[in-house]
Amino acid sequence: MAGAKTRIEERTEALAEPIAKENGAFIYDVEYAKNAGDWNLSVYIDKEGGVTINDCEAVSRALSDALDAEDFIPDAYTLIVSSPGLGRKLTKDRHLAASIGEPVELKGYKDIGGKGVKEIAGILRAFDKETVTIETEEEPKMLILKREDIAVIRLQLIL
Numbered sequence: 001m002a003g004a005k006t007r008i009e010e011r012t013e014a015l016a017e018p019i020a021k022e023n024g025a026f027i028y029d030v031e032y033a034k035n036a037g038d039w040n041l042s043v044y045i046d047k048e049g050g051v052t053i054n055d056c057e058a059v060s061r062a063l064s065d066a067l068d069a070e071d072f073i074p075d076a077y078t079l080i081v082s083s084p085g086l087g088r089k090l091t092k093d094r095h096l097a098a099s100i101g102e103p104v105e106l107k108g109y110k111d112i113g114g115k116g117v118k119e120i121a122g123i124l125r126a127f128d129k130e131t132v133t134i135e136t137e138e139e140p141k142m143l144i145l146k147r148e149d150i151a152v153i154r155l156q157l158i159l
């Protein structure tokens with residue numbers, strides 16, 4: 001299903017981009033995933049100054065019509081159009097690039113940087129195809145982590 005899932009996400013993003021643009025927004029991310037046994041097609045939109053419920057509703061209505069016309073998703077699913085939120089996941093290189101210098105939280109599949117923990121927070125300093133560099137409060141100050149070892153990286157919520 002991984003290949004089919006990726007194709008669904010890519011086709012949905014291609015359909016959604018012009019719709020979002022018409023509504024003054026852009027596509028942040030698209031995720032097709034099973035949640036509690038049901039398929040959800042989540043489309044995250046954003047714009048300068050943030051999105052409103054009206055933005056989400058306008059994109060959702062137009063995108064729903066476009067998805068019905070294209071009819072390329074074999075499963076029953078729920079379409080969700082929303083903001084990526086303050087603690088947004090950084091899933092693509094463009095997300096990481098826009099977040100350099102920002103506080104982030106990482107969850108790893110295993111021990112992170114030899115620190116004996118699977119979660120760590122710090123400042124995103126750099127990334128490339130294979131690694132992510134985080135500046136932390138503790139030694140070593142700079143951690144270079146393999147991207148394949150990172151389960152989730154998201155902007156840190158600072159209250």
